[in-house]
Amino acid sequence: MKQTITLEGRNMVHDALISQNTIQSILISNAVLDDPRIREIESLAAKKGITCDKVRPEQIEHLTESGNAQGVIAYMDLQSPPSVEEILKSKPNPFLLLINKLDYEQNLGAILRSAWATGVDAVIVPNTGVHEITPVVAKISQGGAAYVPLISQSLFLALTTIKKYAVPIVGVEVGLGGDYTKQNLKGPIALVFGGEAVSLSEPLKKYCNIFINIPMVKDVASLNVSVAVALVIFEKTRQDRT
DSSP states (O other): OOEEEEEESHHHHHHHHTSSSOEEEEEEEGGGTTOHHHHHHHHHHHHHTOEEEEEOHHHHHHHOSSSOOTTEEEEEEEOOOOOHHHHHHHOSSOEEEEESOOOOHHHHHHHHHHHHHHTOSEEEEOSSSSOSOOHHHHHHHTTHHHHSOEEESOHHHHHHHHHHTTOOEEEEOTTSSEETTTSOOOSSEEEEEOOSSOOOOHHHHTTOSEEEEOOOOTTOOOOOHHHHHHHHHHHHHHHHHO
């Protein structure tokens, strides 16, 4: 089943047009037609046979959900994400992120952005809290939402499947395990994080093979979850490259 997502902003729409994704239509404000990036968007759209409708600026303002559409909105088809098992079967070194619970669209967007940059195969979240690609998520992800599968399902079911394929499961938790920069994160891995307001639950911890933490000064309880995710996955990418 296809989902149509809204892309807002000149760079996001431009990048979507040069990808393999299917753009249904584009709305452009009459106020930005002379902008070089907008002219480039129109040219790319014309080559793909995509309609660009010129509309009044207030129409864009009425439709925008990110609050910063920069005069252009596109509607793109998003294919249904693969299952966790399909990813595990198809990837020789699967790289998965599991997040306990997210309450803010901005954090999910930032996580998808970092996941795209580091080659994550899928982000898995429970179907409570933020678990869909909204216009705000798409905007913050700066394209990541179009390229990184977002799977909404029970983390326990996902972790059961991951264990079946013997992929190491690493819990990221304050005060548990060792320094994340000193743990071997190379190769196949599933990283499990808490959410904005919750740490890893005891049942989730039972699925983890090992734990790592991000060292901090004592007066800071924890980092924003999207920051914590970015630190750990970029460290994994660094290790894989070296």
